[in-house]
Every structure is written in structure tokens, then in C-alpha cells.
Amino acid sequence: MAISPLAAEAQAIAAEFDFGAEDGRRAVRKFVAQMSAGLAKDGDTMIPSYVTALPDGTEKGICLAVDIGGTNLRVCSVELHGDRTFTIKQNKTTIPHNIRVGSTAENLFGFIAEQVEIFLRDNYGSHVPSTATLSKSDHLPLGFTFSFTFNQTAINRGTLIRWDKGFDVPGVIGKDVIQLLQDELDKRNIPVRVTALANDTVGTLMTRSYTSPGGHKCILGAVFGTGTNGAYVEKLSNIGRLSSRKSPTGEMMVNTEWCSIDDELAVLPTNSYDDAVDKTSSNPGYTMFEKRVSGYYLGELFRLAVLDLLARTKHQAHVATVRSDSALLQQSGIDTAILSTIEGDLDPSLQATRNCLKEQLGVEHTTTEFASAVRTVVHAIGRRAARLSGVAIAAVVLKSECLSQGDSHFDIGVEGSLIEHYPGFERHLRGILREIPEIGQTGEERIHMGLANDGAGVGAALIAMVADEEEAEAKQNGRLVALPDPTSIANTCPQIPVAAASSS
Ligand code: ADP
Numbered sequence: 430m431a432i433s434p435l436a437a438e439a440q441a442i443a444a445e446f447d448f449g450a451e452d453g454r455r456a457v458r459k460f461v462a463q464m465s466a467g468l469a470k471d472g473d474t475m476i477p478s479y480v481t482a483l484p485d486g487t488e489k490g491i492c493l494a495v496d497i498g499g500t501n502l503r504v505c506s507v508e509l510h511g512d513r514t515f516t517i518k519q520n521k522t523t524i525p526h527n528i529r530v531g532s533t534a535e536n537l538f539g540f541i542a543e544q545v546e547i548f549l550r551d552n553y554g555s556h557v558p559s560t561a562t563l564s565k566s567d568h569l570p571l572g573f574t575f576s577f578t579f580n581q582t583a584i585n586r587g588t589l590i591r592w593d594k595g596f597d598v599p600g601v602i603g604k605d606v607i608q609l610l611q612d613e614l615d616k617r618n619i620p621v622r623v624t625a626l627a628n629d630t631v632g633t634l635m636t637r638s639y640t641s642p643g644g645h646k647c648i649l650g651a652v653f654g655t656g657t658n659g660a661y662v663e664k665l666s667n668i669g670r671l672s673s674r675k676s677p678t679g680e681m682m683v684n685t686e687w688c689s690i691d692d693e694l695a696v697l698p699t700n701s702y703d704d705a706v707d708k709t710s711s712n713p714g715y716t717m718f719e720k721r722v723s724g725y726y727l728g729e730l731f732r733l734a735v736l737d738l739l740a741r742t743k744h745q746a747h748v749a750t751v752r753s754d755s756a757l758l759q760q761s762g763i764d765t766a767i768l769s770t771i772e773g774d775l776d777p778s779l780q781a782t783r784n785c786l787k788e789q790l791g792v793e794h795t796t797t798e799f800a801s802a803v804r805t806v807v808h809a810i811g812r813r814a815a816r817l818s819g820v821a822i823a824a825v826v827l828k829s830e831c832l833s834q835g836d837s838h839f840d841i842g843v844e845g846s847l848i849e850h851y852p853g854f855e856r857h858l859r860g861i862l863r864e865i866p867e868i869g870q871t872g873e874e875r876i877h878m879g880l881a882n883d884g885a886g887v888g889a890a891l892i893a894m895v896a897d898e899e900e901a902e903a904k905q906n907g908r909l910v911a912l913p914d915p916t917s918i919a920n921t922c923p924q925i926p927v928a929a930a931s932s933s
């Protein structure tokens with residue numbers, strides 16, 4: 430049966446997002462080469478984290494953490510029970526647009542400090558010690574997860590290289606972000622000491638290593654949320670800028686910043702929608718991989734592709750009507766969550782897709798055929814994003830040389846709304862792993878993948894504890910500074926409401 434002109438146009442648009450097996454193999458070779466080159470020099474990829482050991486699940490204690498990941502700001506306290514489990518209490522706020530763009534360093538870090546203050550007040554009330562009664566070294570430790578490209582020079586020092594994911598706050602680039610946050614906390618007399626700086630991917634790697642049930646070595650933490658990035662375990666001797674440094678493990682976690690591998694577009698696929706997304710972004714020419722993979726951009730790719738579908742079929746009767754207030758007509762107006770809904774609509778009537786088009790996108794009078802054409806486009810965008818994610822993961826698997834270590838199995842911690850919610854994301858991603866000859870089906874089966882939920886917060890707490898322990902040991906004082914145990918507060922002071930903690 431001949432397909433309709435509408436379906437044919439949708440398929441033509443979908444074909445623009447093809448990324449085949451040979452494309453994948455070429456891209457993986459390029460990613461491995463760029464990762465090796467990045468390790469050898471000082472640059473804005475392959476950044477050492479100064480974290481030299483993974484947790485083994487027996488770690489214990491309570492610590493604060495802040496995670497600024499792109500869309501949300503999370504403040505939490507994390508209690509590690511020492512048996513691979515933890516309890517986390519957290520506050521989540523959306524970062525207002527006027528703070529994210531065009532504000533000042535003081536406004537942004539002041540906003541974060543205020544959220545820490547609110548969290549402490551809401552959860553610990555009068556049990557938060559006052560700065561007046563504490564010496565500086567007894568302030569509560571806090572791990573800061575800051576998921577932008579920064580140059581780390583110590584576990585508690587790092588300067589911002591550039592903004593991405595729609596952030597643009599002048600006056601932060603080149604500054605030490607720990608100091609900026611500490612200054613704002615101090616101004617408000619909040620008794621907190623920022624002891625560690627981490628990227629959410631390092632946190633994800635640490636968290637998966639702490640929680641992983643199988644006991645397999647965790648080789649990578651990867652995030653597919655607002656942005657995308659990965660951190661993996663590398664031999665210190667391979668890290669050019671630190672090769673003379675020693676650590677008891679001989680290893681260090683490296684933040685790949687794979688979001689900007691191949692910004693020159695030697696191997697990344699590019700179509701007219703990719704070009705348009707890049708041109709209107711806050712950082713044209715940068716983070717080109719991320720612009721094809723992550724939640725911040727997929728909604729916009731979808732918007733442009735659907736507008737093109739409508740333009741190409743405008744002479745066909747009764748395709749659909751776009752309301753004047755439709756999100757399709759607003760730049761960056763579409764949440765990538767919509768793509769998950771449409772991809773997940775398996776009912777032949779495509780009623781969920783049509784509802785979504787009408788209610789969330791202001792597209793009315795749709796037919797099942799139109800909904801199916803839209804779904805074809807969604808599938809192409811999501812599948813390419815997942816296969817590209819597979820390229821980055823395959824490159825790390827090859828770079829870590831883990832598969833040459835007998836026939837052991839390995840673990841990868843993953844985090845972020847896309848990998849968690851986009852139907853079929855992991856399946857498409859694994860397709861690439863199988864297509865790489867050095868991995869193949871047997872290699873792919875030795876690689877386990879699991880969610881490291883709350884990775885950024887728990888990871889930051891794990892890193893802050895390690896950093897704090899090292900500092901305490903240096904002072905020959907093994908005691909961890911920790912928050913009061915919330916349950917003991919509840920027991921001794923029942924009048925203070927303690928929020929229900931969720932366990933993972
Ligand atoms: P963050 O990156 O701030 O840590 P997330 O991991 O939740 O937060 O990622 C948020 C991004 O994921 C946003 O770009 C959002 O559009 C997208 N997103 C949210 N829900 C979904 C979903 N169900 N499916 C796909 N993408 C989603």
C-alpha cells in the first residue's frame with residue numbers, strides 16, 4: 430500500500446535523524462581519540478576530579494549537599510547508613526529565569542545560600558548551631574554539585590570555564606565557585622562550610638558505587654538530564670597534568686565533559702534542525718553533542734521538526750490546526766517530557782498523543798494519521814539521542830579497557846530524566862554497544878546499568894565526607910562534623926516537626 434503524503438514527509442524528516450552502525454563506529458573511534466588527547470593536556474574536557482577512591486557501601490554519616498543541575502536546585506541532607514542504603518531529605522526549587530540569565534554572581538549564589546538557609550530552618554529549626562557558638566572548622570560540611578564546565582584544581586576549588594544549558598551569568602566565569610557560595614553563606618551567618626566541589630556525574634559514579642547491589646566494579650557515572658556528561662575511573666598515570674601525583678589507588682575519577690567532544694562536528698550528525706537549535710542557543714558552536722542528546726534541547730529539535738512537517742503539508746486538507754498561543758510557536762517552548770509521552774503511546778488510536786498535542790501543544794483537529802506522523806518524528810529524535818549516548822558510553826568502555834580484564838562484569842550508574850523516563854532509551858543506547866566490534870554482544874552483556882537516584886546529592890555528600898575525613902585526619906582528629914541526627918531530634922524534641930525522609 431502506498432503511504433500517504435503526510436506519512437512520507439514525516440519519514441523524510443525522520444531520515445534526517447538517521448545515525449547508522451558505521452556512523453556509530455566512526456564516532457566512537459573519534460571520541461576515544463579525543464578523550465586520550467584531552468587527558469594529555471590542560472583543557473575543558475577530561476577534567477580530574479581530585480576524587481581518588483570509590484566508596485564500597487560501608488560509609489556512614491550525615492552531610493549536607495547542594496545540587497545545581499540545570500533545571501532545578503536541590504538542597505539535601507544525606508544520611509549514609511553504611512550498608513549500601515541511605516536516607517535523604519531534600520528541598521527542590523526551580524531556578525528562576527531572571528537568576529539563570531543576566532543576573533549577577535551575587536544574586537545566583539545568594540539565591541543558593543538562601544535555599545540552604547530555608548532547608549536548615551525547615552528541617553532542623555532551632556537545632557542548627559549558631560555561627561557565634563561555632564569555630565569555623567566546626568561548621569557543617571556541605572558538598573556542592575555544580576554541573577557546568579569548571580576547571581578543578583583541588584577537591585574544594587574550581588573555576589567556571591563557561592556556562593551552558595541556558596545559563597548565562599556574567600561575572601562567574603574564571604571565578605572559584607566554592608568561594609562565591611561560601612561568601613554568600615558567610616554574609617548570612619549560615620554555619621556551613623563548603624568542603625567539596627563535584628560534578629553531578631562524579632556524584633552519580635560515587636552513588637552507584639555505594640549502592641550497587643551486584644558488587645561489580647562501577648566504571649562510569651553518566652547523566653542524561655537537562656544536559657549530558659559522564660565521569661569514569663582513570664589511571665592517574667594517564668592524566669597528563671597530574672601524572673606525577675600519587676594516590677593510594679593509583680586512580681582518579683575524571684569528568685569527561687563529553688557534552689563538548691567533537692564541537693568541530695567531524696563525526697556528529699547534523700541536519701537543518703540541529704543548525705537552527707545551535708544558532709539560537711546561548712553558546713553557538715559549543716556543546717554540540719549535548720545539543721543532540723539532552724533534555725534541554727530535544728524539545729526544541731522536536732518543535733522545529735514538527736513546524737517543518739506542518740509547513741511541508743500545509744496544502745493538504747485537515748492535517749491539524751495550530752492555535753496562536755501554541756507552544757510550537759515559542760522558542761524553547763516545549764518540555765522534552767512530551768516526547769516521552771508520545772514515544773510511550775503504543776495504542777493504535779494514538780489518543781494519548783492527540784490529547785498531548787491538543788492540551789500541551791495547542792494543536793487541534795488532529796487525525797490519528799497526523800498523530801502517527803508526529804510520533805515518527807519523535808521516535809527519530811529520541812532514537813538518535815539514545816544512540817549518540819551509546820557512543821559516549823562505548824568510548825568510555827573502550828578507554829577504561831575494562832573488557833580485557835578476564836570475563837568480569839561491570840556496572841554503570843546512570844541518572845537524569847531522559848534515561849529514567851524516555852521509553853526505549855537504554856535499549857537504543859545498548860544497540861550501539863553491540864555494533865562496536867571491540868564490545869559486541871558478549872561485551873554488551875557484561876555491562877550492567879542501573880539508576881543512581883539522587884546521585885548528585887548523595888555523591889556530593891560522599892565526596893564531602895571523604896574530603897572532610899582527609900582534612901580531619903590531617904589535623905589528627907578523626908571525628909566527622911555531622912548534622913544532628915534528625916530522628917534523635919524528633920525523639921528528644923517531639924514538638925519540632927521533622928519531614929518524612931524517603932529511603933532509597
Ligand atoms: P537536572 O538536569 O536539573 O538534574 P533532570 O534530570 O530531571 O534534571 O532533567 C531535566 C530535563 O529533562 C529537562 O530538560 C526536561 O525537559 C527533561 N524531562 C523531564 N521529564 C522528562 C521525561 N519524562 N522524559 C524526557 N525528558 C524529561
Ligand code: MG
Nearest residue numbers: 498629654885
Ligand atoms: Mg541532575
